[in-house]
Amino acid sequence: MATSTTQPLTGDEPAGPPPRPGTARRRGALLHRLDLKGAPYAFVAPFFVVFAAFSFYPLVYTFWISLHDVELATLDVMQWVAFDNYVELWGDSRFWNALQNTITIGVISTVPQLLMALGLAHLLNYRMRGSLFFRVASLVPYATSVAAAALVFTMIFERDFGMINWALGSVGIAPVDWEADKWPAQVAISTIVIWRWTGYNALLYLAAMQAIPADRYEAASLDGASRWQQFTHVTVPGIRSTIVFTIVLSTIGATQLFGEPLIFGQGPNGVTGGADNQYQTLGLLLYEEGWKNYQMGRSATVAWAMFLLLLLVFLVQRVVQRVRSRTS
Incomplete structure (x- = not known):
């Protein structure tokens, strides 16, 4: 009768091969570059999001409305008039x-x-x-x-x-x-x-x-x-x-x-x-x-x-x- 020689894993033994030193070093360098180059954009991003939502979009939409004949009571009904206004x-x-x-x-x-x-x-x-x-x-x-x-x-x-x-x-x-x-x-x-x-x-x-x-x-x-x-x-x-x-x-x-x-x-x-x-x-x-x-x-x-x-x-x-x- 054949018996298994595989030893059960214990808590003191590693579950897999150890990570390669080169991989950890490259990952740290990547995170460092992201921190240096991406952090400034992350800090200024909220301003540009708010600016786009409350300044740039209303500006563009106002220009779009100016190219139409629109009444206040029916804002969803627009008639294209180009630059007639x-x-x-x-x-x-x-x-x-x-x-x-x-x-x-x-x-x-x-x-x-x-x-x-x-x-x-x-x-x-x-x-x-x-x-x-x-x-x-x-x-x-x-x-x-x-x-x-x-x-x-x-x-x-x-x-x-x-x-x-x-x-x-x-x-x-x-x-x-x-x-x-x-x-x-x-x-x-x-x-x-x-x-x-x-x-x-x-x-x-x-x-x-x-x-x-x-x-x-x-x-x-x-x-x-x-x-x-x-x-x-x-x-x-x-x-x-x-x-x-x-x-x-x-x-x-x-x-x-x-x-x-x-x-x-x-x-x-x-x-x-x-x-x-x-x-x-x-x-x-x-x-x-x-x-x-x-x-x-x-x-x-x-x-x-x-x-x-x-x-x-x-x-x-x-x-x-x-x-x-x-x-x-």
Whole structure:
């Protein structure tokens, strides 16, 4: 009778042949390469996933809608019209009026805002008592909601019982209809923007000023430079990149201006930018086309016109920067 000579496996004996040293070394090298080359992509991947979902896809889909005739009530029914919406927008006088209003309100609000922010930051840069309080207080307008700020300023600029007309009447100036007239309305809306964003930009300038080395001011003082000369020849050149950043940021904000004129109009006039569209911006025109006239195709066309306008401003800024760098 034959018997088996195979010994049963015990816990102390290996279940198979040991791994080759070369295989383990290659596996470790592969993991090391993946860690070095793949980890950076893994870290930035969440940003690109969120960007693709909430920025890139809506941008592409908005362009696709702009090539169709689509109504708000029936978004699933699209009629292909190619670039007809863009041609109609180009010949629409309301678009050019809204573009002009956007530019004028942007200039009226941006230039004084940045100049005031630069001066405020220069004052906060000095050592003084309560500087922390003033820095925090400068952020209060920025933290205030657009609706609250616009409602308060609407009452201040009210024609019959507003504080501004009361102050003008006390010095013998006739009341101004801030909502009905074009330029007074744009000045009033610009005032809201200036009040909200001056403190925020001032803190950006202050952070940039504090990064300037102190020895530059000491050298300028030894050369006999006054405070004004130190400001114009040391401070401003030292924060030039921050100034450019705030200009770009303010330009984007001015192009997207929506909440302030909408609430300033107090009702139906807010959507149309007044009875004569005297302060209708591109943002209000987009809202009117999409949510009042129910023409989502034309609304998407206005949105893409705003996007192309920002691209044009960016390209002009880059060209000017290159020309200045070559000449210098």
